Amino acid sequence: MISLLAAGRLLGLSRSTIYRLAKAGAFPCRVLRIGGRYAVPVRGLRALLDHTNLDHINEDGINEDGPNSRPTPEKG
Template structure:
């Protein structure tokens, strides 16, 4: 059994807590279906909004595939960018 971290990681650079370290493990982009689910919509609606340019956050078209930057979804949901949080804390 692996123990769960309970606070700051001892190896974390610059005193970053595990929350900030874990964000680096997330993908930079997710599928339009996954983004739609996070925003409470189904597959058909997510694709329709992406195709018409009305998806509520930025969507990238990569060949025949749609990709949604995670930062855009997080911003839409009210999460602050960790880089911005660090800047705010420093001054």
């Protein structure tokens, strides 16, 4: 699981859009409400992003390769 905010940022969405979509049930992947927080299962997010270089993202949505690193494009 990762936070809704981290998932939304990986999708390139603004904070207000992220929460508006979650509240409306329109976020592009499954969102769980746990207590007063939203969480996104990593499996669904990976499927949405087509398994594109998410191995360097930890469960908190933090890029473990450093803040300025970018995913390497797939070849072929």
